[in-house]
Amino acid sequence: MRLIQSLIMLSGLLLLGHSPFTAAQTFTSKDAGFRLETVADGLEHPWSLAFLPDGSMLVTERAGRLRVIQNGKLLPRAVEGLPTSAVSGQGGLLDIVLHPDFEENRTLFLSYAHRSSEGMTTRAARAIYEEGRLKNVEVIFEALPRSRGSRHFGGRMVFDESGYLYISVGDRGEMDRAQDTRDDAGGVHRITVNGEPAPGNPGLDDPGINNTLFTWGNRNIQGMTVHPETGEIWTHEHGPRGGDEINIVQAGTNYGWPEITYGIDYSGLPITLHTKKEGMAQPLHYWDPSIAPSGMAFYTGLEFPEWQGNLFVGALKLRKLVRLEIENEEVINEEDLLTSLKERIRDVRTAPDGTLWLLTDSPQGKVYRVAPAQ
Template structure:
């Protein structure tokens, strides 16, 4: 069974009846023409987009607000009841992911930065979305130890077909932490819906590895999605100056940062002389120079037959949308889209209406819908 059949309840049924705002711009791909519709604007650094079964959408603003788009309109009032969070540097309110059975239990999961007297960290909370607020909010994951830095929080999340939650945590700008498997920074964690280590995690049988770890040696993952047919977890992560990576994650795998990388330091000096080492995975694909990737989605809709199976990645630094043609788990072709838009693409989602959805990262960020050109 294709995994997309399992995922349909996560996103709801159809959004086709929503009267979206029409402020369209037309662009070209080498195999199709498409329009970009502005659905909402005026968002303060929007970070994540999620679809709900009733056709509405949720948008996080890094400044600490959770917003609702309903019937094609951004509601003015932010959702109340969010957990206490810190907005500093790259930190704030990050990802929002509905429970796989949201239609029945109304449960949401939020990732965010949190501050205490010991410093800042990445947290995940669970709450019940009722009316215009979150209720019964509780913390189910906290990356330790904390740090004084305000960067590389990671924060992307995804559910697999077994209902386990994956959470990325960046190296917090302290690169050597990514190789310390007793330190939660610099990897991906897999937990149950109650925050317990997921069965089969590599650290459950190894006291040298924290028991929620799924992978480590990851610098700062801000793109995460499941392959619609294989169910494998695909991610991308920021490199330093070059060396952004796409990886297919495998349990207990070390992805090498900072022992191996195809990038160099921001100073221009090498971080390491190695691009490969025994026991460390090679990326499926990498970018040099860096595009600063964020957001990631496979396209499985019917609106763009030419894009079926393509992987879409947003780019912050190089301000574009990247389309990758995938064949047998390999990148066969790369195409840059929306280069003339000149906007930082923060999130990319495949909507249940067959469209592709984008968020732009700015103080007046937007929600865009990609549709076929008329």
């Protein structure tokens, strides 16, 4: 049954791949030529993308809508039944991920900013997707305490190979919170699909650490993906003025913010005099000046054999797609792509058909498909 469903999904995506996309442009990288096809436009700050078994896609809009792309076209009607998100500053509807057994249970997960009388925070909800609407919506995670700020919500999510859900929460613009392990801000949380702390979380054996917290000392993670060979969770996070980082998530690890950083404050003044401290992890890679990374995916398809195992990262501030060649957990080559496009790249995904998909962060945001030039 799974084989038949997988073939149906692949055929749907292949059909989508031959749809009459508009505004195709051709580009070259060091290793491959590719074309950029516009699949959809007119989306209000699209944030995340998920591929469904029938070949269609779900796209979140930060403005609070979930949209469907079917047969290469954006459907005019948004999905119904979404939880209410607080659209303010960097907040709104954020990430979407499918349950590992989505084909059987139709379950998906959304992250979003939420407001109450006590302030704003990052939430995650579980829901059933059927016939263009969400049913049985249930909040399974809420970062506490809330605060009044409207930035650094994090919100990226991913499932590991054991079926546990990882959720990033930013420092909410209050940097010292990232070093407080009794505060949910500034870290990565690891939970079951029902919202319980996952087995092995460091806080289960330490009353000084919140029981869903998996890492801390993280400023604002907006990229998260699974390494296709090791199964490790890789993340990237925004630095301030410089100091964007790529890290590999390890239980109970302090990634240092704001005690150590390779960036400085937006004012030009130092945040700290330290880039290293005992007991705090060094990044696998960092950018200075900042590129404002968002979205992250390892390339695992067959359409670009030259890119196998490469890591792709979108950039908001510097408006480009970054291709990183990795060897033994070290970046050995970095290439900037799509710089002439001058688009803020919000999300990057590898599709089941072996193409790359991108979202652009704009009031008239686009969905792009990256396919071989020939």
